[in-house]
Amino acid sequence: MPGLNAPQRTAVEHDQGPLLVLAGAGSGKTRVITHRIARLLERGVRPEAIFAVSFTNKAAGEMRERMDKLIGRQTAGKVWLSTFHSFGVRFLGEEGKALGHDGRFVIFDQGDTLGLVKELLKRRGGERGLDAMAILARISLWKNAFKAPEEIPDSDFEYDAIAKEIYPEYEASLRSMRAVDFDDLVVVPVRILRDHPEIRERWRNRFRYLMVDEFQDTNRSQLELTRLLTNELRNLCVVGDDDQSIYGWRGADVSNILEFDRHFPGAKIVKLEDNYRSKAPIIEVANRAISLSTQKRHDKTLRPARGPGEPVRVSVAEDQVREAKLVTREIEDIVKTQGFRFGDIAVLYRSNLQARILEEELQIFDVPYQMIGGQQFFDRKEVKDAAAYLRVLIYPHDEMSMRRIINYPARGIGTTSVERMATWALAKGKPFSAALDGIEEIDSIPGNGRRAGVTLAETMKSARRELDSGRRLSEVAATLFESVGIKRDLLEGTPGAVGARKWQNIIYLIRSIERFEQDEGPNKASLATFLHRITMRFDQNQEDEDPKNRVTLSTLHGCKGLEFPVVFLIGCVEGQLPHSRTTDPKITEAAPTDVEEERRLFYVGVTRARDRLYLTRPRRRPVRGKVVALTPSRFLDGLPEESMVEYERPDEQPLGTDEAADMAQSILDQLRGG
Numbered sequence: 050m051p052g053l054n055a056p057q058r059t060a061v062e063h064d065q066g067p068l069l070v071l072a073g074a075g076s077g078k079t080r081v082i083t084h085r086i087a088r089l090l091e092r093g094v095r096p097e098a099i100f101a102v103s104f105t106n107k108a109a110g111e112m113r114e115r116m117d118k119l120i121g122r123q124t125a126g127k128v129w130l131s132t133f134h135s136f137g138v139r140f141l142g143e144e145g146k147a148l149g150h151d152g153r154f155v156i157f158d159q160g161d162t163l164g165l166v167k168e169l170l171k172r173r174g175g176e177r178g179l180d181a182m183a184i185l186a187r188i189s190l191w192k193n194a195f196k197a198p199e200e201i202p203d204s205d206f207e208y209d210a211i212a213k214e215i216y217p218e219y220e221a222s223l224r225s226m227r228a229v230d231f232d233d234l235v236v237v238p239v240r241i242l243r244d245h246p247e248i249r250e251r252w253r254n255r256f257r258y259l260m261v262d263e264f265q266d267t268n269r270s271q272l273e274l275t276r277l278l279t280n281e282l283r284n285l286c287v288v289g290d291d292d293q294s295i296y297g298w299r300g301a302d303v304s305n306i307l308e309f310d311r312h313f314p315g316a317k318i319v320k321l322e323d324n325y326r327s328k329a330p331i332i333e334v335a336n337r338a339i340s341l342s343t344q345k346r347h348d349k350t351l352r353p354a355r356g357p358g359e360p361v362r363v364s365v366a367e368d369q370v371r372e373a374k375l376v377t378r379e380i381e382d383i384v385k386t387q388g389f390r391f392g393d394i395a396v397l398y399r400s401n402l403q404a405r406i407l408e409e410e411l412q413i414f415d416v417p418y419q420m421i422g423g424q425q426f427f428d429r430k431e432v433k434d435a436a437a438y439l440r441v442l443i444y445p446h447d448e449m450s451m452r453r454i455i456n457y458p459a460r461g462i463g464t465t466s467v468e469r470m471a472t473w474a475l476a477k478g479k480p481f482s483a484a485l486d487g488i489e490e491i492d493s494i495p496g497n498g499r500r501a502g503v504t505l506a507e508t509m510k511s512a513r514r515e516l517d518s519g520r521r522l523s524e525v526a527a528t529l530f531e532s533v534g535i536k537r538d539l540l541e542g543t544p545g546a547v548g549a550r551k552w553q554n555i556i557y558l559i560r561s562i563e564r565f566e567q568d569e570g571p572n573k574a575s576l577a578t579f580l581h582r583i584t585m586r587f588d589q590n591q592e593d594e595d596p597k598n599r600v601t602l603s604t605l606h607g608c609k610g611l612e613f614p615v616v617f618l619i620g621c622v623e624g625q626l627p628h629s630r631t632t633d634p635k636i637t638e639a640a641p642t643d644v645e646e647e648r649r650l651f652y653v654g655v656t657r658a659r660d661r662l663y664l665t666r667p668r669r670r671p672v673r674g675k676v677v678a679l680t681p682s683r684f685l686d687g688l689p690e691e692s693m694v695e696y697e698r699p700d701e702q703p704l705g706t707d708e709a710a711d712m713a714q715s716i717l718d719q720l721r722g723g
Contacts, residue, residue, distance in 0.1 A: 053084065060286075060319045061085045067279075067313035068286040069264075069306070073351045074335070074656035075326025075612070078288045079108075082260055083115045085286065086128060089258055090120055096127035098257040100278070103132060104266055106585070108610060112262075129256070133271050137234030138581050140241075144248055147241045153577070155228045155444040156584040159185075160433060162230045164449055169218050170211075179211065186299075187212040188219055192232045193270040193300045195239075225480065226448045235270045242277040253280035264289035264309070268300040276312065285313060291346050292339050295606060295650045297643070307345055324351040324656075326612055328358025330692040331662050335655045337689050344645040351656075362696035363685075364665045369406050369620075372667045375698055376617050377410040379663070380600060382698075383615065391417055393614040395601040397654045399626045403619065404602050411600065421603035421611075427583045431539060431551040432558055435530055436583065442512055442529070443576050445482040455485065458538035460501035466494045485509075508532050522576050523562040530555055605650045608657050616658035618651075621666040623680040626651060651684040663696070 053061060057077060060070045061084045072078035086099055103109040109130055116125035131139070138156070145154060157165070166181045166188075187209065191201060198217040204210050223230065229237060242249045261267070261275055264287035279285045287309065294303040310316045324332055332353040339346075366372035376396060383389045398404060404420065411418050427436070434457055437450040444450070455470075456462045462470075470484035473491050477483070488494065488502035512529045516522070530536060539552040565579050601613065605626075620626060627647035655662060664685065669678050 053080070054323055056319050056321050056323075057081050057084075060321070061088055063286070063317060063319070065282065065284060067283050067309075067316035069309045069316050069318045070286065070288040070321060071318065071347050071349055072288050072290055072321045073324060073349055074290065074293065074653075075324040076321035076351070077323075077325060078262070078321065079112055079115060081321070082262060082286075082288060083112060083119055085260065086116060087120050090124065094258060096124050097129070098255070099260070100129040100136075100256040100258070101131075101260040102136065102262060102275075103130070104263040105610070106132060106135070108262065109135075132585075133274065134231055134234040135585055137238050138585065140238045140252075141229070141234070144238070144241055144245075147245055147248065148237070153227065153444070155226065155440055155447045155450075156234070156581055157223070157228050157230045157449065158584050159231070160428065161228075161449050164453075165219060165222055166215060168449075168452075169215050169222070173214075179208070183208050184212045184215060188216050189230075189232050190300050191216065192236050193268045195236070195270065195273075222448070226446050227444065228447060228449075232270070235274055239270055239273045239277060242274070249277060252278060256280070257282065258284045259286070261285070261287045262289070265291050265294040265303055265306045266296050266301045267305045268302055269305075272302070272305045272312065279313075283313065292342075292349075292649055293609070293653050295609065295646060295653055297646050307347065318347075320347075320349050322349050322352050323354050325354045326659055327353060327656060328355055328660055329353040330358055330360045331655060331658050333689050333692040334361050334662070335652055337687060338648065338655060338684055339652045341687050342645050342648055355659075359661055360692055360694040361662045361664060363693050364663060364696045364698075366665065366667050367669065369403075369667045369670055370410075372619060372665050373407045373410040376407065376619060376663075376665065377414050377416060378698060379617075380411075380416055381414060383661075389615055390598050391600050392598040394617070395603060395608065395611070395613040395615070395657065396617045396619060397603055397605055397608055397657065398619050399605055399628055399650070400620075401604060403625065407602065407619070416600060417598065418600040418602055421601060421607040429551075429554055431535075432554055435526075435535060435555050435558055436580065438529055438533060438535075439526060439576060440580055441482075442509060442516065442525075443580075446480050448481040451482055451485065454533075455502075455505070458534040458542070460505065460534075461495065461497040462502055463498075466498045469493045505533065516576065522566055522579065523559050525576075526562055527559050530559075605654045609653060612657050612659055614658075614660045615663075616654070616661070617663040617665060618654045619665045621664050621682040621685055623682055626682050626684065648684055651682070 054077075057080065060068065060081050063085075070078065070081060072081070082101060086101065089099060090096060101112065103112055109132055113125065113130055116128065116130070119125075129136075141148075141154060148154075163181055163185055166185045170179060170181060170184070191212075198213070198220065201209075201213045201216065204213070223233070242252065256278055257280070259275065259279055266289070267275070275285065275287075287306070289306050291303055291306050294301060294306070297303065305312070310318070327335070332351050336350055340350075364372075364375060366375050380391070380394055383394075384391055396404075396407060398407075408418070427433070434453065437453040440447050440450040441454060452467060455467060469491060470488065471481055473487070474481050474484040477487075479487075484491065485502055485506050488499050488506070491499070494502070508529070512525055512532075515525050515528070535555060536552060539548045539555070542548070543551060561583070562579060565582070569578070601608075601611075603611070605618075623629075623632065627644050631643035631647050666681055666685075667679055669676050671677075
């Protein structure tokens with residue numbers, strides 16, 4: 050095929066058997082995947098027999114766009130292209146009856162599952178200041194490793210011990226509400242495929258060719274799903290880069306790609322090492338940094354295809370404030386005098402905490418910016434409240450959503466009344482949802498609360514009747530939101546512009562349903578499908594699609610898959626990069642492999658830059674009332690000096706000894722309130 054280099058062509062033209070494509074940063078992996086699909090179609094493979102998996106909805110969307118241009122929208126639309134989790138939604142939609150009920154289920158997002166864990170902790174006698182997210186993270190890791198509650202070993206560590214106790218209650222609660230969490234969208238299909246040979250064969254026959262992108266990010270459950278879907282022809286192609294494996298903390302197992310030929314014997318390995326993104330000095334720094342890793346890795350070296358460029362600039366500032374000023378003034382300067390746009394520039398950091406000082410400086414100098422990883426539209430409270438009403442409408446067993454709406458807007462059914470409803474339902478052997486329909490029977494609830502409960506129950510029944518009658522989903526939603534008082538609460542109960550803005554978000558939710566109906570058609574659109582989609586973040590908030598030309602601020606984890614002409618990688622000091630929790634021997638989880646993942650994170654940051662890269666660090670910072678010196682990051686050691694240059698702005702000259710002492714005293718005075 051034209052436009053492919055030799056290794057890319059080898060990967061595209063590989064016909065039978067397992068294939069591992071080691072795709073270095075900027076080496077054109079998406080091009081390989083899309084051209085491989087196009088060639089399979091040219092050879093007569095049905096598009097429905099091809100399944101391609103990407104890790105994010107954004108990546109899947111970009112791949113779909115390229116396929117549309119390459120093979121035509123109609124044909125491309127028949128190829129199964131999705132994330133692991135969205136595949137799980139479709140699979141359970143078809144095979145959910147294997148779970149022993151009618152197959153209908155509600156998807157709990159992280160906010161829902163976190164709320165459930167908090168509720169379970171509360172039932173134990175209070176949260177006692179425990180981090181519910183840390184407990185949820187442990188349960189998630191166990192589930193993806195296929196460890197049942199009874200298989201978790203005992204531990205003296207408080208969080209492990211409590212998570213072990215919560216785990217079976219968490220799973221039982223999900224089942225009682227016919228709910229699945231994000232992990233279940235992969236784990237449950239794996240169990241169904243394992244336990245039901247006839248289902249496994251049906252799906253293996255459906256897909257003749259499998260492709261998995263970003264294979265270095267797969268966990269055990271995703272590897273198992275891949276294995277179970279791979280048929281006797283073993284036409285599996287995975288693409289990834291072990292040097293960019295940065296999600297071990299959430300369960301990703303880099304050994305899946307390092308030991309691919311063990312999982313799939315006889316696999317062919319193709320290396321893509323030509324980098325079409327970055328100039329030579331950036332590539333030279335990246336190659337040296339990753340070559341110093343002490344962990345097992347596939348041997349590969351990036352080759353710059355774009356030729357020579359400017360050396361990597363290394364800058365040292367007196368403290369984090371001076372570092373932020375240096376970055377901000379440099380951004381201003383290169384935009385005004387060197388032809389770059391604000392949108393060409395990214396500032397990357399290890400932790401969101403590092404962005405606070407930087408944001409202040411950008412605001413002072415009126416530099417426009419956007420942060421990757423800010424609150425998403427469907428995570429906003431008012432939107433989640435409204436969506437909870439829609440979920441209860443079609444999933445009456447969804448206790449978490451029922452608890453969310455039962456006293457919102459406030460209607461006199463407070464926490465005590467809710468607990469009395471739960472006690473009543475437990476005594477009757479009924480789900481919590483039955484307590485709303487039977488609220489008149491619960492004498493311990495005050496009269497106002499009972500009457501409000503009856504009104505709410507009747508409103509929900511009326512909305513269900515409208516839904517069943519075939520009325521448009523958006524009209525049912527709009528009527529419901531007004532009937533239960535959301536509109537009144539936001540416009541009258543919330544001060545001024547804030548309430549109006551929140552109500553506009555509800556209007557946008559209704560319009561999202563309208564667009565969904567238009568896209569799906571009146572006969573295919575279902576509220577269940579819409580709710581699945583917003584939980585999976587398929588829809589995007591148009592308000593977040595700001596066309597303004599802005600500097601991007603992002604954590605190193607958040608910038609994966611992105612690239613920018615100019616990149617500032619700030620905070621290159623020990624304790625920040627690598628992060629202290631990977632190096633502090635007092636932290637029991639710290640391990641040498643964690644430090645090597647931090648090195649890969651540094652490598653990812655470096656390889657985001659196309660034309661110009663800055664590595665910056667502060668010399669000192671205040672810690673607990675003292676100004677302490679900071680140690681340069683170990684990842685700066687051993688980098689090629691010929692590809693780098695020390696850089697300081699004229700307005701950021703290093704301080705003399707007396708000036709440094711004065712600054713240290715000034716910082717201490719500020720900390721003491723002087």
